[in-house]
Amino acid sequence: MIKARKIDVSFLNKESDFPMKPSGYMCVNSERKVWLIIRKRKRESKKNFWVVETCVLCTSVDQPCELFFNHEQVRTMSRVKRRTTHPPYWHVLKNNQRQDEKISSDNLRFVREVIQDKYKNKSPIKGSDLDIEKKEWDPKTKRSGVIARNIGVQHMWEKDGKKVVCTVLHVLDNHVIRYVPPEEYAKSIIGAKVFRNRKPLGCLVVGAEAANPDRFTRQYCSLFNEVGLLPKKRLARFIVTPNAVLPPCTPLTAGHFVVGQAVDVYGKTIDYGFQGVVKRWGFKGGPASHGATKFHRRGGTIGTGRDKARVWPGQKMPGHMGSERRFCRGLKIVRINMKYNVIYVKGTVPGPTNSIVQIFDTLLPRRKFTEAPPHPTYFPPEDGTLPQEDIWDSNMHVFGSPSISV
Amino acid sequence: MLRRAVLQTFRQGLAQSFFKRNAVSLSETTVTHQPIETSNEADEKSVSKQKPGDESGNTVVVAPPEFRFMYPEFLPDPAMERRNRLKEKLERIDMLQRRSVVEIPEFYTGSVMAVTVADANSPNKFARFVGICIQRGGSGLRAWFILRNVVDKQGVEILYEMYCPLIQKIEVLRLERRLDESLLYLRDALPEYSTFPLDMEPERRLNNSVVPINPLKVKLRPRPWLERWERQNLQGVEDLNLPQRFYDKAEKVAKPWEKYDLMLQYRKTIPAEEQEKIFADVHSQLQQQEFKRKIRRQHSALNDSHMVRVGRDANPNQTRISGSIVPSCMLSSAGDMTFRLETYHY
Numbered sequence: 178m179i180k181a182r183k184i185d186v187s188f189l190n191k192e193s194d195f196p197m198k199p200s201g202y203m204c205v206n207s208e209r210k211v212w213l214i215i216r217k218r219k220r221e222s223k224k225n226f227w228v229v230e231t232c233v234l235c236t237s238v239d240q241p242c243e244l245f246f247n248h249e250q251v252r253t254m255s256r257v258k259r260r261t262t263h264p265p266y267w268h269v270l271k272n273n274q275r276q277d278e279k280i281s282s283d284n285l286r287f288v289r290e291v292i293q294d295k296y297k298n299k300s301p302i303k304g305s306d307l308d309i310e311k312k313e314w315d316p317k318t319k320r321s322g323v324i325a326r327n328i329g330v331q332h333m334w335e336k337d338g339k340k341v342v343c344t345v346l347h348v349l350d351n352h353v354i355r356y357v358p359p360e361e362y363a364k365s366i367i368g369a370k371v372f373r374n375r376k377p378l379g380c381l382v383v384g385a386e387a388a389n390p391d392r393f394t395r396q397y398c399s400l401f402n403e404v405g406l407l408p409k410k411r412l413a414r415f416i417v418t419p420n421a422v423l424p425p426c427t428p429l430t431a432g433h434f435v436v437g438q439a440v441d442v443y444g445k446t447i448d449y450g451f452q453g454v455v456k457r458w459g460f461k462g463g464p465a466s467h468g469a470t471k472f473h474r475r476g477g478t479i480g481t482g483r484d485k486a487r488v489w490p491g492q493k494m495p496g497h498m499g500s501e502r503r504f505c506r507g508l509k510i511v512r513i514n515m516k517y518n519v520i521y522v523k524g525t526v527p528g529p530t531n532s533i534v535q536i537f538d539t540l541l542p543r544r545k546f547t548e549a550p551p552h553p554t555y556f557p558p559e560d561g562t563l564p565q566e567d568i569w570d571s572n573m574h575v576f577g578s579p580s581i582s583v
Numbered sequence: 584m585l586r587r588a589v590l591q592t593f594r595q596g597l598a599q600s601f602f603k604r605n606a607v608s609l610s611e612t613t614v615t616h617q618p619i620e621t622s623n624e625a626d627e628k629s630v631s632k633q634k635p636g637d638e639s640g641n642t643v644v645v646a647p648p649e650f651r652f653m654y655p656e657f658l659p660d661p662a663m664e665r666r667n668r669l670k671e672k673l674e675r676i677d678m679l680q681r682r683s684v685v686e687i688p689e690f691y692t693g694s695v696m697a698v699t700v701a702d703a704n705s706p707n708k709f710a711r712f713v714g715i716c717i718q719r720g721g722s723g724l725r726a727w728f729i730l731r732n733v734v735d736k737q738g739v740e741i742l743y744e745m746y747c748p749l750i751q752k753i754e755v756l757r758l759e760r761r762l763d764e765s766l767l768y769l770r771d772a773l774p775e776y777s778t779f780p781l782d783m784e785p786e787r788r789l790n791n792s793v794v795p796i797n798p799l800k801v802k803l804r805p806r807p808w809l810e811r812w813e814r815q816n817l818q819g820v821e822d823l824n825l826p827q828r829f830y831d832k833a834e835k836v837a838k839p840w841e842k843y844d845l846m847l848q849y850r851k852t853i854p855a856e857e858q859e860k861i862f863a864d865v866h867s868q869l870q871q872q873e874f875k876r877k878i879r880r881q882h883s884a885l886n887d888s889h890m891v892r893v894g895r896d897a898n899p900n901q902t903r904i905s906g907s908i909v910p911s912c913m914l915s916s917a918g919d920m921t922f923r924l925e926t927y928h929y
Binding site for chain 2: 338574577
């Protein structure tokens with residue numbers, strides 16, 4: 178996939194013989210060469226999807242470009258690897274191979290005591306403890322996200338009686354592990370890719386679901402040594418602006434979000450395994466009867482004989498379906514239960530029940546915050562007053578309230 | 584955990600106690616499978632189980648075993664992939680909250696019920712429908728039931744979601760059971776079996792402790808039918824009088840081994856231990872709500888005797904406008920055939 182940007186083409190020499198007027202779009206391909214698109218056409222089935230027919234290689238935008246006519250059709254359905262089942266090579270080995278240790282119960286008890294001593298309960302960080310100066314919120318701030326588990330789907334009703342399917346997300350015991358400042362993050366491999374042409378932002382590493390350190394390797398547990406927390410089963414990175422930084426060991430709860438706001442939920446879709454072409458791509462298959470011989474759920478033709486004389490890359494065929502990273506954008510929060518740390522979100526979320534998802538403030542421009550949210554995160558009031566347990570959106574019918582009469 | 588003997592005896596206990604239902608609350612009942620369990624403990628792993636009521640000091644509230652039939656929607660969907668204890672707990676809290684506002688009485692398929700729903704298109708903003716419950720299902724807040732009636736020679740079925748806030752009132756006019764769990768065959772039966780007067784009064788029963796089983800055998804209309812009733816082992820239907828080839832085919836297609844398949848049963852049901860926990864939790868709340876309702880009823884009865892209430896809180900129960908009780912969108916041009924319209928969802 179190539180991203181294209183509109184530029185001012187007046188620098189081009191008017192006497193030069195172009196086959197036609199340049200379209201005014203510039204694109205950068207994977208070899209970091211700049212191409213000026215002269216001719217393009219839209220592909221029928223996709224919206225922002227061009228097949229570039231003619232483009233010109235430029236050395237830079239400001240100088241007059243070297244004309245190099247390339248008439249190759251670029252097909253954007255490239256053979257990108259859609260999923261990996263192994264973690265990236267820079268991840269430390271996480272899970273311990275269970276050795277069949279014959280350990281006596283006394284020694285086991287001792288080991289447990291050592292673990293308890295090492296990870297003694299740390300008192301949660303309060304709002305007043307924040308070392309960093311509290312910076313003001315502005316519309317361009319990016320706050321941290323939260324790791325949650327999708328625990329199921331519940332039906333709720335709006336005040337006019339309309340039924341709404343809501344996903345229940347249980348915010349696990351999130352703690353901030355580490356903050357990587359923008360300059361440092363931009364030098365890392367992922368950071369360099371993310372911020373290639375942009376101003377770099379910081380990265381907050383958040384962990385969820387504390388577990389027994391026995392099941393993890395020493396290298397993995399060392400990631401949490403600085404903070405002094407029990408090692409977490411899940412880690413996630415959230416891109417934050419420097420004014421939304423949180424110190425390590427800060428807990429993140431459901432109160433981080435506001436009822437009525439829009440969130441984006443990232444998760445891995447349901448794994449369907451190896452699926453045929455009808456389920457995977459929505460092909461129609463063949464007739465069920467009328468003499469069809471062994472052609473009920475097959476794909477049919479996979480190419481013409483004449484043009485190119487081969488199967489094009491990206492041809493839809495059976496294969497592994499699901500288990501892909503997807504975002505569900507702009508889901509509205511209709512209810513927050515502060516006691517159980519549970520968020521009810523209108524709509525459905527990628528992934529099966531009991532899978533882990535990440536929740537962030539939405540990036541959809543029309544649904545972003547207009548007023549300041551709990552920034553940088555929510556801290557319970559220090560005078561000991563408990564927050565309201567169950568917060569509902571104004572549009573929703575609360576279950577304990579009288580029946581709706583239209 | 585599959586404790587076969589326990590499950591069996593639990594089920595036996597349920598079957599027995601269902602016919603002898605105690606209306607009084609049971610706060611320290613020992614569940615019927617207690618004495619048999621002690622002999623089986625030696626066979627099982629050394630799992631220490633606290634017996635309710637036996638320990639000195641703490642008494643545990645145990646719901647009567649009939650709750651499994653009276654309130655089946657409190658049990659979650661048994662599919663293990665989609666189960667989560669926290670979510671079920673939160674859903675139960677919401678269900679009980681809703682029940683504190685609207686009384687959702689005990690009913691079974693075969694009971695005749697009247698439901699009043701808020702409807703913007705009705706003349707007095709409420710629509711009341713009377714019908715026999717032919718099917719019920721769903722778990723949690725998605726629980727639903729279908730009421731069927733024949734209005735102006737037109738068969739009408741309406742699916743109601745039990746916890747929908749548009750529902751103002753659910754009354755059970757006749758509480759009884761039939762020989763089958765699902766009465767979908769009434770669609771192919773003669774219309775008189777599905778006809779109930781729309782202004783039916785609630786029937787009072789002399790013997791409150793037993794839910795009667797109506798042994799009625801329904802006559803079906805001649806074929807064609809909507810389903811192959813001969814393949815479904817229906818008890819509440821008269822002899823179908825079909826040619827022998829139908830019964831032969833039914834035998835070929837039948838799965839007689841399923842009644843011996845314990846794992847199938849296990850996967851379809853929630854384990855007995857969990858059911859006890861769930862209903863113990865629910866039982867105390869429902870008791871409190873019932874108590875409050877009784878007080879409210881007594882209070883209002885006293886008030887009514889003192890002063891006359893005219894036109895206040897127009898009781899939807901009393902509005903009986905012939906013909907327009909059923910939402911007008913449901914009635915189509917009537918013919919002699921009674922056929923099921925698309926079930927109308929509230």
